[in-house]
Amino acid sequence: MTGTGEPSRPVTPRPAEPGPPESGPAPARSAAPRQASRRPATVRPLPIAVDTMGGDHAPEEIIAGAVAAVREHGVRLVLVGRAPRIRRELDLHGVLGTIPIVHADEALDMGEGALASWRKPRSSIAIACHLIKQGRASALVSAGSTAGVVATSRLRLKGQQGVMRPAIAVALPTRPHPTILLDAGATADVKPEGLVQFAALGTAYAQILLGVDRPSVGLLNIGTEPGKGNKLTKRAHELLATGSHGIEFAGNVEGHDLLSGRVDVIVADGFTGNIALKTVEGTVATAFAEIRDAMTSTPAARMGALLQRRRLQELRDRLDPDTYGGGVLLGLNGTVVIAHGASRARAITSACDLAHRLAAGRIVERIREQVAATRTSRFGRWTHGERDGDRPAERAADRPGEKVPEIPSPAADTVPDLNEPPAAT
Amino acid sequence: MTGTGEPSRPVTPRPAEPGPPESGPAPARSAAPRQASRRPATVRPLPIAVDTMGGDHAPEEIIAGAVAAVREHGVRLVLVGRAPRIRRELDLHGVLGTIPIVHADEALDMGEGALASWRKPRSSIAIACHLIKQGRASALVSAGSTAGVVATSRLRLKGQQGVMRPAIAVALPTRPHPTILLDAGATADVKPEGLVQFAALGTAYAQILLGVDRPSVGLLNIGTEPGKGNKLTKRAHELLATGSHGIEFAGNVEGHDLLSGRVDVIVADGFTGNIALKTVEGTVATAFAEIRDAMTSTPAARMGALLQRRRLQELRDRLDPDTYGGGVLLGLNGTVVIAHGASRARAITSACDLAHRLAAGRIVERIREQVAATRTSRFGRWTHGERDGDRPAERAADRPGEKVPEIPSPAADTVPDLNEPPAAT
Structure with missing residues (x-):
C-alpha cells in the first residue's frame, strides 16, 4: 500500500x-x-x-x-x-x-x-x-x-464527480489504531444524504490509513438508540441503517466514544465534528496541565514525576495533534x-x-468507487443534483x-x- | 443567598x-x-x-x-x-x-x-x-x-411563561469557578431565538450558582469570528450581538474553551451541547486511564505514583461528574x-x-425576569408563539x-x- x-x-x-x-x-x-x-x-x-x-x-x-x-x-x-x-x-x-x-x-x-x-x-x-x-x-x-x-x-x-460536499477527516489517537473522525469542519450545514456520503468518504480513507477492508462506521449522536438525535441524525441513521450502500454501519456512537476506539470511523456534520475535535484537544491539554500541577505540588510528588517522565512524555506525544498529521480534505x-x-x-x-x-493508496479513486456504491443504492437520486x-x-x-x-x-x-x-x- | x-x-x-x-x-x-x-x-x-x-x-x-x-x-x-x-x-x-x-x-x-x-x-x-x-x-x-x-x-x-424550550445546564469543573454549559441535551433541535433564551436561562442560573451579577455568555461555535458557524449559530450570534436583552454576550467560543474558564456560561443547542459534554467526560476518563497505565508501567513509575496519590485523587474528584451535582433542567x-x-x-x-x-435563589423567578428582558427587546415577537x-x-x-x-x-x-x-x- x-x-x-x-x-x-x-x-x-x-x-x-x-x-x-x-x-x-x-x-x-x-x-x-x-x-x-x-x-x-x-x-x-x-x-x-x-x-x-x-x-x-x-x-x-x-x-x-x-x-x-x-x-x-x-x-x-x-x-x-x-x-x-x-x-x-x-x-x-x-x-x-x-x-x-x-x-x-x-x-x-x-x-x-x-x-x-x-x-x-x-x-x-x-x-x-x-x-x-x-x-x-x-x-x-x-x-x-x-x-x-x-x-x-x-x-x-x-x-469530485458524485460528491455533494467535501469533508475534513482527522485521525484520533485511539488504540490499537486511530479512529477517523469526519467532518471536522469543512461543511457546517449538511443534509442527511451528505452524512451518508461522509460515511463513504470515511470508509475509503480508513481502508487506506488503517488497512481495514470493511471499516465500521458510527454516527455521532446523543444516544445509542436509533430514534435518538436531532432531525439530521435521525434521518441519517435511517438512511445508513438500510445497509445497501457498502458501508459497515455500526449505529450511533456518543461523545465518549471519540477516544474509546469502538468504531473505525465516526461521522458527523462539520459543525458538530469540529466542536467534538476541539473539545478533545482542549480537554487533553487541560488534563495534562492539571496533572503537571498535581505532580509538582509537593517535593514527594516532584520526585514521583521524575520517575515517570519518559512514559508520560510518550503518552503526551501520542495525544498531541502534531503527531497525527493534520486533517485531510476529502x-x-x-x-x-x-x-x-x-x-x-x-x-x-x-x-x-x-x-x-x-x-x-489512490484515495480519489477509492472515494469514487465508494460513492458510486451509495449512488447505485436506493438513494440514487440525491447524488444527481448539485x-x-x-x-x-x-x-x-x-x-x-x-x-x-x-x-x-x-x-x-x-x-x-x-x-x-x-x-x- | x-x-x-x-x-x-x-x-x-x-x-x-x-x-x-x-x-x-x-x-x-x-x-x-x-x-x-x-x-x-x-x-x-x-x-x-x-x-x-x-x-x-x-x-x-x-x-x-x-x-x-x-x-x-x-x-x-x-x-x-x-x-x-x-x-x-x-x-x-x-x-x-x-x-x-x-x-x-x-x-x-x-x-x-x-x-x-x-x-x-x-x-x-x-x-x-x-x-x-x-x-x-x-x-x-x-x-x-x-x-x-x-x-x-x-x-x-x-x-414557564415565555420560555420556548427548556434546557439542561451542567457545571463544568473549570477554575476559579465552574463554567455553565447549556443545553446539554433537553432540546436537540432549536431555533436561533431559542439559543438567545438559553443565554437568558444560563445567565439566571450562573447568577445564583456562581454569585456573579452579570455573567459573561459565550456561544459555542466553530470559530471566534462573528461570521463563523452553521446557519443556527450565525443567526444566533447576530441576535445576541445586538446587546439589547440584558445578556453579557462575550462572542463565540470554541471546543477548547469548555474547560478554559474563558466565559461563565456557554450556550449551545441540545445536540451540540450533549456531544461536547460527553466528549469532555470521555476524554477525561481516557486521559486518566492512560496516565494510570503510564504510572504503573515500571517499578520506578509505580513508586512515583505512590508519592502522588493524594493530589491525583483530588484532581480526579474535581473532574468527576459525580462531584458537580448533575444537570439542571431549566x-x-x-x-x-x-x-x-x-x-x-x-x-x-x-x-x-x-x-x-x-x-x-428563586431560580424560576429569576428566569422569568431574564426572559422578560429578552422579550421587551426587539425580538419580542418570537416569544408570543408556541x-x-x-x-x-x-x-x-x-x-x-x-x-x-x-x-x-x-x-x-x-x-x-x-x-x-x-x-x-
Missing part, C-alpha cells in the same frame, strides 16, 4: 525519472534516513505539493519538515512558495537542487478566510492546486488557515492535507507522509461585483519539469 | 414548622454534621422532592445521599417512592420519622424513554412533579433516565436536578444541595390512541403534610 500504488490521476507517460529525491546529495542526518526508500517502488505516485507559505512558522519549519519527509520517508515533493527563500532554506539543510521548487508570489495570511481564495488567485495554495489539476502533483500539504485552504481548494480543484479532485497552523517541522513531516500514503464547487457562475452571483478569477498558468521559467531537479542558484 | 431566599412559588401560609430535619433524632455520623444548619434560615424554601426510585443504585444510594444532604447541608427534603422500602432504609440510617415520605407505586425504568411519561402517570417522578405543582415542594431531584425525567417533567410541570415551572444514572450517595447529596441552593408543554391536545393527536393521562391526586393516606414528620411504622 505504501509506495506501490498507482498515481491517483491519469498522467501522460514520462521518461524514467532521473534523480529521485532520496538519491540526491542529501547528507544523512538522522539515524535511519534511507529505511523508507527500501520499499518496493516500481510505480510511485506523483509528487506532493507543499505550500511553504502557510502556517505560523512558515517557511522555516515547513521546509525543515519537508526535507525530513524526503530523507526519512522517501516522499517525493515539490515546494511551492517564494523561490529565493526556499532555495536559501534548502541550502541551509544542504539539499539545494534535490527538491523541485515552483514559485508563488502571494500567500494567504493566517487570519484570512474563504474570501481570500477569490482575492489571491496566485497564492501558493492556488498554484499548488493548479499543479494537481495539471497532473503534476498528486496531493497538497498546507499549514495555512483552514478556512482559506478549504475555500481555495474547493474553488480550484472542484468537487471529496475533491485531489487530496489536501491541512496541518495545524502552529505546525512545526515534525507535524509537516507527518503530513507529507500522510499525503504520500493517501496518494499511493455538486460542490461546480457552480462558479451562481457563486459569483452571490457576491455582486466579484468575478471568478482565472488561475494564471505559472510562467514557464517558474515551473520546472518536476522530474528534473532545478538548477542550483 | 443560601437558605435565606423566598420559596420559588407562592405558598399558602403554614404554621410554624415543627421538627425540621436537622433537629430530628439523627445521630451525628459525619465529622461536621450540623455546620450547615447554622446558616440564617428565617424564611426557608419549600422542601426538595427526591425521586428514590430512579438510578442504577436506587433506592439504597439515593436515600443514603438524601440523608447525608439533610445532615450535612441542612436541606429540607421529601422522599418519593415505595413508602415501606423508604422507611426500612431510613430506619437503617437511624433517621426514621424525621424525613417526610410520599408514596409512589411506579418507577420509570432506566431504559425507558420519553413515552414512559405517558404510560406511567403515577411514577415517582410524576408524583414529585405533582408536589411541585401543588406548591408543596420547590424542586425535584432524580437519577432516573434523562429522557424519562425530561419528558415527564415537561409534561407535568409545563414550560425553563419549567419548577426546577429539576437530573443526577447521573450511576449516581452514588455522594452525587445525590450534591444534587440535593444544588436543588436547595437554586430554590433558595410554548413548550402547552399543547397537550396537539401532542395527543400526534400519537393516535393515546390520551393525556391525568395525574391522580395521591391518596390522602400516602401524602402526609410535609411539615409533619410521618408516624414511624
Whole structure:
C-alpha cells in the first residue's frame, strides 16, 4: 500500500525519472534516513505539493519538515512558495537542487478566510492546486488557515464527480489504531444524504490509513438508540441503517466514544465534528496541565514525576495533534492535507507522509468507487443534483461585483519539469 | 443567598414548622454534621422532592445521599417512592420519622424513554412533579433516565411563561469557578431565538450558582469570528450581538474553551451541547486511564505514583461528574436536578444541595425576569408563539390512541403534610 500504488490521476507517460529525491546529495542526518526508500517502488505516485507559505512558522519549519519527509520517508515533493527563500532554506539543510521548487508570489495570511481564495488567485495554495489539476502533483500539504485552504481548494480543484460536499477527516489517537473522525469542519450545514456520503468518504480513507477492508462506521449522536438525535441524525441513521450502500454501519456512537476506539470511523456534520475535535484537544491539554500541577505540588510528588517522565512524555506525544498529521480534505479532485497552523517541522513531516500514503493508496479513486456504491443504492437520486464547487457562475452571483478569477498558468521559467531537479542558484 | 431566599412559588401560609430535619433524632455520623444548619434560615424554601426510585443504585444510594444532604447541608427534603422500602432504609440510617415520605407505586425504568411519561402517570417522578405543582415542594431531584425525567417533567410541570424550550445546564469543573454549559441535551433541535433564551436561562442560573451579577455568555461555535458557524449559530450570534436583552454576550467560543474558564456560561443547542459534554467526560476518563497505565508501567513509575496519590485523587474528584451535582433542567415551572444514572450517595447529596441552593435563589423567578428582558427587546415577537408543554391536545393527536393521562391526586393516606414528620411504622 505504501509506495506501490498507482498515481491517483491519469498522467501522460514520462521518461524514467532521473534523480529521485532520496538519491540526491542529501547528507544523512538522522539515524535511519534511507529505511523508507527500501520499499518496493516500481510505480510511485506523483509528487506532493507543499505550500511553504502557510502556517505560523512558515517557511522555516515547513521546509525543515519537508526535507525530513524526503530523507526519512522517501516522499517525493515539490515546494511551492517564494523561490529565493526556499532555495536559501534548502541550502541551509544542504539539499539545494534535490527538491523541485515552483514559485508563488502571494500567500494567504493566517487570519484570512474563504474570501481570500477569490482575492489571491496566485497564492501558493492556488498554484499548488493548479499543479494537481495539471497532473503534476498528486496531493497538497498546507499549514495555512483552514478556512482559506478549504475555500481555495474547493474553488480550484472542484468537487469530485458524485460528491455533494467535501469533508475534513482527522485521525484520533485511539488504540490499537486511530479512529477517523469526519467532518471536522469543512461543511457546517449538511443534509442527511451528505452524512451518508461522509460515511463513504470515511470508509475509503480508513481502508487506506488503517488497512481495514470493511471499516465500521458510527454516527455521532446523543444516544445509542436509533430514534435518538436531532432531525439530521435521525434521518441519517435511517438512511445508513438500510445497509445497501457498502458501508459497515455500526449505529450511533456518543461523545465518549471519540477516544474509546469502538468504531473505525465516526461521522458527523462539520459543525458538530469540529466542536467534538476541539473539545478533545482542549480537554487533553487541560488534563495534562492539571496533572503537571498535581505532580509538582509537593517535593514527594516532584520526585514521583521524575520517575515517570519518559512514559508520560510518550503518552503526551501520542495525544498531541502534531503527531497525527493534520486533517485531510476529502471529496475533491485531489487530496489536501491541512496541518495545524502552529505546525512545526515534525507535524509537516507527518503530513507529507500522510499525503504520500493517501496518494499511493489512490484515495480519489477509492472515494469514487465508494460513492458510486451509495449512488447505485436506493438513494440514487440525491447524488444527481448539485455538486460542490461546480457552480462558479451562481457563486459569483452571490457576491455582486466579484468575478471568478482565472488561475494564471505559472510562467514557464517558474515551473520546472518536476522530474528534473532545478538548477542550483 | 443560601437558605435565606423566598420559596420559588407562592405558598399558602403554614404554621410554624415543627421538627425540621436537622433537629430530628439523627445521630451525628459525619465529622461536621450540623455546620450547615447554622446558616440564617428565617424564611426557608419549600422542601426538595427526591425521586428514590430512579438510578442504577436506587433506592439504597439515593436515600443514603438524601440523608447525608439533610445532615450535612441542612436541606429540607421529601422522599418519593415505595413508602415501606423508604422507611426500612431510613430506619437503617437511624433517621426514621424525621424525613417526610410520599408514596409512589411506579418507577420509570432506566431504559425507558420519553413515552414512559405517558404510560406511567403515577411514577415517582410524576408524583414529585405533582408536589411541585401543588406548591408543596420547590424542586425535584432524580437519577432516573434523562429522557424519562425530561419528558415527564415537561409534561407535568409545563414550560414557564415565555420560555420556548427548556434546557439542561451542567457545571463544568473549570477554575476559579465552574463554567455553565447549556443545553446539554433537553432540546436537540432549536431555533436561533431559542439559543438567545438559553443565554437568558444560563445567565439566571450562573447568577445564583456562581454569585456573579452579570455573567459573561459565550456561544459555542466553530470559530471566534462573528461570521463563523452553521446557519443556527450565525443567526444566533447576530441576535445576541445586538446587546439589547440584558445578556453579557462575550462572542463565540470554541471546543477548547469548555474547560478554559474563558466565559461563565456557554450556550449551545441540545445536540451540540450533549456531544461536547460527553466528549469532555470521555476524554477525561481516557486521559486518566492512560496516565494510570503510564504510572504503573515500571517499578520506578509505580513508586512515583505512590508519592502522588493524594493530589491525583483530588484532581480526579474535581473532574468527576459525580462531584458537580448533575444537570439542571431549566425553563419549567419548577426546577429539576437530573443526577447521573450511576449516581452514588455522594452525587445525590450534591444534587440535593444544588436543588436547595437554586430554590433558595428563586431560580424560576429569576428566569422569568431574564426572559422578560429578552422579550421587551426587539425580538419580542418570537416569544408570543408556541410554548413548550402547552399543547397537550396537539401532542395527543400526534400519537393516535393515546390520551393525556391525568395525574391522580395521591391518596390522602400516602401524602402526609410535609411539615409533619410521618408516624414511624
